[in-house]
Amino acid sequence: MKQSIIAKPDNLCYFCAKYGNLEKHHCLHGTANRKLADEDGLFVWLCHNCHMQLHDKGIGDKGLQIVAEKAWMSYYGKTEEDFIKRYGKNYILE
Ligand SMILES: [Zn+2]
Ligand SMILES: [Zn+2]
Numbered sequence: 001m002k003q004s005i006i007a008k009p010d011n012l013c014y015f016c017a018k019y020g021n022l023e024k025h026h027c028l029h030g031t032a033n034r035k036l037a038d039e040d041g042l043f044v045w046l047c048h049n050c051h052m053q054l055h056d057k058g059i060g061d062k063g064l065q066i067v068a069e070k071a072w073m074s075y076y077g078k079t080e081e082d083f084i085k086r087y088g089k090n091y092i093l094e
Pocket of ligand 1: 013017018047049050051
């Protein structure tokens, strides 16, 4: 499986840095984008608590979308236009 391209500490929750059982969170939502995010390494590892808060209350969701788009452009050497072509929108300007 491809590694995440988003910088993060190993084996720690991306948000709270808690150590333990982590869950994979795809930074971009929707069936198509989730699959692309998996291929491109746009995911982070979260503890159960932070993951639930993100999905239930949207805590950190927007920030992660922006982090993912910027990481994608810098890692692959692409522009915002390229990102829109692949993911259908520009999360930074949303
Ligand atoms: Zn956490
Ligand atoms: Zn998730």
